[in-house]
Structure formats: C-alpha cells, structure tokens
Amino acid sequence: VLRRFTFLATLASCVCASAQSADAPMQLASDVYVIRGAYPVGSQPDGNSIVILAREGIIVVDTGRHVSHTQQIVDFLKLGERPLVAIVNTHWHLDHIGGNVMLRAQFPGVQVYASDALRTAQTGFLASYRQQLEQAIAEAKPTDDVAPWRTEIALIDAGPKLLPDHVIDRSRNVTLAGRRLAVHLEKNAATDGDVWLEDPTTGILLAGDLVTLPVPFLDTACASGWETALDHLAATRFDTLVPGHGVPMDRERFDLYRTAFHALRACAASDQATYACAKEWREGTGDLIALDDIPRVPAMIDYYVKALRAPARYCTKMK
C-alpha cells in the first residue's frame, strides 16, 4: 500500500528479501560507534547513527526515525557516564532526524546542529507527504495497518522539536564536546542541505545520505549536485567512510560507489533499459550491496532511473 507514496517508493518498494534488523553497535575506533539503521521490507528505513565519545561529552550524528532505533542510541548512551552534548543531523529526512524528539526529551539541554533545509521541507515535501498519509488512512481497508502512518504524521507534527538549535550555513571547523570536527555543507545534493563531517582524530568521514546503499536514494536529490558532492568527498583524506545507509567502507569501496553513481547517471541519460542500468549498478558496486538486498535492487534502480529521466525538480535552488 505504501507504494502510493511514489516519491518514497524505495522506502517501501519491495516484497522480496528483507534486510537484517538491528545489530549490536559497530565499533569503528576506540571512541566511535555506528548504530546501523535497519531497512526491513515493507517498512520505512532508519538511517545509520554514529556515536562519538568525545572528551567532554557525547556527540550523536543522526538520530533515526523509529523508536526502536533511537532506543538503541539511548541504551548505548546510558551505558556510559558522559552526557549527550550534541546532535548533528546530516539532512532533514525523517529517518535521520526523527529521534531528535526522543533524545531531546531524555537528555534536556542537548544542542542540535543542522542545515536550515528542514524549514523549507516542513512546508513543502513533508506537508504533502503528510497529506498523502492522511489520505491513505482515510482510504485504508480494514486489513491495512495504519499505525505506522499515524506515527509518521505524529513525527511530522513534532515540528519545532525536529529543528536545529544551531544552523549550519557553511563549511567550517567546529569543536563539539571538546572534539574538533570539519563540518561541510552541500547545497544541492541528496537534499538542499546536506552536512557531512570529517573526524580528523580517527580518519572517519560521516557522509550522511551522500552515500546510501543498496542504491542512491534520489527522492529529493539534485543528481548533478550530488555528484559534485561525491567529488568533494573524494578529495578528502579518510580511512573509513560511514554511509547514511549500508555498511562502513574503505577508500577503495567508496571509489567504486562514486564510479557506479556516475555510470548510473550516464545510463539514465542514455536510452538503455532500466534493468541494464540496474545490472551495471550491481556489478559496479562490487560487494557493497548486502546479499539480502540484491533482489530488491532492480525495482529500486528502475524507479530512480525513471526519476532521473524526468525533469530535474531539486536543482532549482542552485546559485
């Protein structure tokens, strides 16, 4: 039924194999952990969350969408003594900011950092998504489970509780909880305000949804700007890159991803069949796509190639 939300089609597009659910937090460095976002079939995804145990407190990058995901962050934070000091949202999609509400309630005083793109989305994309959810509930059959839709509406209605305390309006170095981080802002990429972070202490790069698996989630993307953002990532020194969705990767695998992204755009610009683009994407990404996800890749690529072939909707704010 969620297929009706066509702009979120990947988010619910498949009836095939399921991605595995939550694992234990994955340790990337002595003080950096990833809480993997799940993406079960028939459900909306959670983005990956990153926890940095900084000297003067804890930083969480992206807070998930579902309570089950954010609860994992809370449980993990409660294991330690340090306070949660800062949240950074890489972009405004609900699977990356939804947990702001719960974390703010549980850790009063935490400061949220993000671009200001959510404000525009609240009156645009999210407002129309909310309407579609309302309509779906109104037209639901008795067998439909409308609870997740109501939860989505409640999340959208949390409004100000999702918004940043501090707007990231340009790329610069910041010190959060005693940790020096390079914060970068991309204006027209996966969204109209994508933040990515370099942690020079560990050589870890947090890419947000500039890197997503099993496919690039192009729902609100300016594809040309996204490719430029990938160039910026490529020009950066890092040992490990944490994508918004999918497993952390080394430099070599990121290069595969970037090359495959370029090839996907080229395929979309050609008259090749979408299944050929899907095949090329799968082969180009090597072992980056989880085995469980492989069956749903062709439908997702089909959807996004068609989106790429439609007039670009999200490049208009390009200056």
Ligand SMILES: [Zn+2]
């Ligand atoms: Zn995401």
